[in-house]
Amino acid sequence: MPYANQTPPDGGLSRLAEQLLPVLYVHRLMSVRQLRMLLQPHTTHPVYLRAQLRLLHRRGLAEATVRRSRGTGERLWYLTGLGAEVVEAAGEVRPRAYRISPQAAASQLQEHTLAVNDLGVALNVHARRDDDECGPLGWEPEIAHRIRDGENRAADEAFLIPDAVISYVRTRHRQRQLLTFFAEVDRCTMPVTALAAKLHRYARYRSYVPAPPPVRGRVRPAVGDGREAWRARYSTFPTLLIVLTGASGDVLARRAADLRALAAADARLTRAGRQLVAGITSLSLLQEHGPFAPVVTPLIGDPAATDVLLHAPSKAGSAA
Numbered sequence: 001m002p003y004a005n006q007t008p009p010d011g012g013l014s015r016l017a018e019q020l021l022p023v024l025y026v027h028r029l030m031s032v033r034q035l036r037m038l039l040q041p042h043t044t045h046p047v048y049l050r051a052q053l054r055l056l057h058r059r060g061l062a063e064a065t066v067r068r069s070r071g072t073g074e075r076l077w078y079l080t081g082l083g084a085e086v087v088e089a090a091g092e093v094r095p096r097a098y099r100i101s102p103q104a105a106a107s108q109l110q111e112h113t114l115a116v117n118d119l120g121v122a123l124n125v126h127a128r129r130d131d132d133e134c135g136p137l138g139w140e141p142e143i144a145h146r147i148r149d150g151e152n153r154a155a156d157e158a159f160l161i162p163d164a165v166i167s168y169v170r171t172r173h174r175q176r177q178l179l180t181f182f183a184e185v186d187r188c189t190m191p192v193t194a195l196a197a198k199l200h201r202y203a204r205y206r207s208y209v210p211a212p213p214p215v216r217g218r219v220r221p222a223v224g225d226g227r228e229a230w231r232a233r234y235s236t237f238p239t240l241l242i243v244l245t246g247a248s249g250d251v252l253a254r255r256a257a258d259l260r261a262l263a264a265a266d267a268r269l270t271r272a273g274r275q276l277v278a279g280i281t282s283l284s285l286l287q288e289h290g291p292f293a294p295v296v297t298p299l300i301g302d303p304a305a306t307d308v309l310l311h312a313p314s315k316a317g318s319a320a
Helices: 015-027 032-039 047-058 081-090 110-129 192-207 249-264 267-272 283-289
Strands: 062-066 075-079 139-141 164-172 175-186 239-244 278-282
Touching: 015 032, 015 047, 015 062, 015 075, 015 081, 015 110, 015 139, 032 047, 032 075, 032 110, 047 062, 075 081, 110 139, 110 164, 110 175, 110 283, 175 192, 192 239, 192 249, 192 267, 239 249, 239 283, 249 267, 249 278, 278 283
Parallel strands: 175 239, 239 278
Antiparallel strands: 062 075, 139 164, 164 175
């Protein structure tokens, strides 16, 4: 690694600067607006936040690029290689193999990365309002989950990689419920048939049981009593949340209807429907109303509006 022999800057970082480092490490690329909403939600003008980002830049820990899709010169921030090493050395977050490069930060991937982070920010905002928990590090992008044994050159065939895995703690009547979501953020840039095809990987992961490795031509006894792979990571299988954005409300509504129709015609998905809890919503609805309002349409079955747990409105208030 090119930064391995460089000495990290001495102390002197403010608490806010220290908070910025792991947030940028985990979420890869963020706007000042997103960072303000996460770390300084009660501040209207992020003057101090901008100053701390410039400080990280002067110390070689962070860099900025210009947002491609807008002509405002909006700056997007990410960590340098040295900044990533400083975060990893602190041991406060799980190390990630992927590090965003200047080329990737300036590429067409900007909007998708920002949309995923907008989803996380929306959940963070509503969690604070409802006395729930979904902190600045409450979601992680692109965590790989193996769904096929053996080696396969096509990563999309061997692995399920959600856009984000979200952890959310809901508190109701002094009871706490740990919720986990797989999030797929769709900006309407791919055919709806391609989005429907991605859902197969979630159904496959739901039932995937790893095969024990061979030993000198023999097969080892089954590991873990033949349990599904997801049980090693999650206490319950995460709810799949398909979040649409990037178009008008009418376009998103039609896309959701098309996706439901494709799922209903897919025998594999309908078979998995009882075990694979999945719903469709829009980013704007989540931002405006929050995850426990009736803003989600089940992927399969009754199209009546539900919350993110696919509870009908009459039950939403008591789900805990």
